[in-house]
Amino acid sequence: MKVIGVIGAGSCNNEIYELAREVGVGIAKMGAILICGGLGGVMEGACRGAYEAGGRTVGILPGPDRAHANQYVTIPIVTDLGHARNVLIVRSSDLLIAVSGGYGTLSEISIALKLKKPVVGLSTWPNMEGVQYVSTAEEALNAALVSV
Amino acid sequence: MKVIGVIGAGSCNNEIYELAREVGVGIAKMGAILICGGLGGVMEGACRGAYEAGGRTVGILPGPDRAHANQYVTIPIVTDLGHARNVLIVRSSDLLIAVSGGYGTLSEISIALKLKKPVVGLSTWPNMEGVQYVSTAEEALNAALVSV
Amino acid sequence: MKVIGVIGAGSCNNEIYELAREVGVGIAKMGAILICGGLGGVMEGACRGAYEAGGRTVGILPGPDRAHANQYVTIPIVTDLGHARNVLIVRSSDLLIAVSGGYGTLSEISIALKLKKPVVGLSTWPNMEGVQYVSTAEEALNAALVSV
């Protein structure tokens, strides 16, 4: 079984949301488990894509209950660990796809690179040595297929 | 969706293993997600039962990778949090079924009672106010059906 | 250097508060660091005793900032981990003294026994194999002196 993490901001514009959704569709079609932070924005877009394609979506939630999980999370993990839960997303993933994202995403990319996990970057923090940058969801999915 | 946690010792005799397995079968038949610590003993028995009945099995692993997950975990969550991961099992569950168990299990029962989650006890720590004690896997599953 | 953990309920009657305070005084006089959950009740009583006797008091706080630390914590550690921070109190202590306490305290005693840390019990959960039960703060401190 393969687990692919999708990381990115909790709120985003429609273009980024659709990009994340396309990534989610592809992860489900690969037969991989999608793991993410379980909230809105990129996380919701990715879960939605995977969910609509019949995939499994894990949300590693930062809060004390499921209240803030997006509706496309099929396997909610409630941590109550706040930002420390970011490390669990990275540890649990075979590969991470970063879509856009702010400082939380950067912390996840950093931990992933520290742990030598492959990271594919899509419209995200630039110029990180070790990140494989791509331009489309299709390229991200192809990169994931090669790595995991 | 319902999530049922199964907690118990990481090594156990065959009788307890079969009891856990029977609980796992029932959780899968209920259509619920089984969540546990992902290791051996009671955790493996429960995952095996659910797995063989076609259910989803989440293992919240204490170590830094999947190396110690039992083979019936279909959704491995790698925490590297050691015993602190016990709290995540409790938080993520709608109800917990304790099967036998040592001090780790007692810590999980304690956190569950603190969080006012229902706990069903099967051959486990006795005399805990708030635990619903039962004698068979079937009774445990019936108690779970009523509560969640 | 020695680190002694004091665990107990976040609210308590005056008698238990004074018992915790006496324990805190003794820990400071021993030259040990007192570590606890940093909140009210037994934690505050113990910190107060140690603080007034010139000792160092560490509060391992469950929330996202220092807002709820009692005023006698001199070294606040902000975890935002919720109940998972209980494990850190146990891990950081050479020995634990349990004063009264509810389910949170029971989870800490359980983890301590699992990790084979010495636990001294004062008016707390009874009949735990491995806990050294005593009747007064003085006896608890003597037991601590022998063990660490």
Place this chain on the structure above:
Amino acid sequence: MKVIGVIGAGSCNNEIYELAREVGVGIAKMGAILICGGLGGVMEGACRGAYEAGGRTVGILPGPDRAHANQYVTIPIVTDLGHARNVLIVRSSDLLIAVSGGYGTLSEISIALKLKKPVVGLSTWPNMEGVQYVSTAEEALNAALVSV
């Protein structure tokens, strides 16, 4: 009371070690508590400086015991949380001083910026919006004095 975090790589050359040490001396002279990850390199240099100047040094250790704490840590906090402990260092600090550092340090800077904590940068990851870059330990300490 003020708590200043020092973040940086676990191994470093002598020049960076001495820079960290100078920062540690200044934190102790300010009367602030120094908090860090408790290991070697920049963490050891900073703890050593503060220790030798009579300050309090907190090490938030990633492992399951104190074995890897540097000898200048006076208050060891044992987390067994691995990299998730980075978040605790940030949460516990009023301000962070980053000295050199790799991906672990970048994850800490990211979390700090996410939490809107002031970050002073000394020979560290460049071009991070929100980091106040300085060139000497003295400038870092002056920046800290102004902010906390």
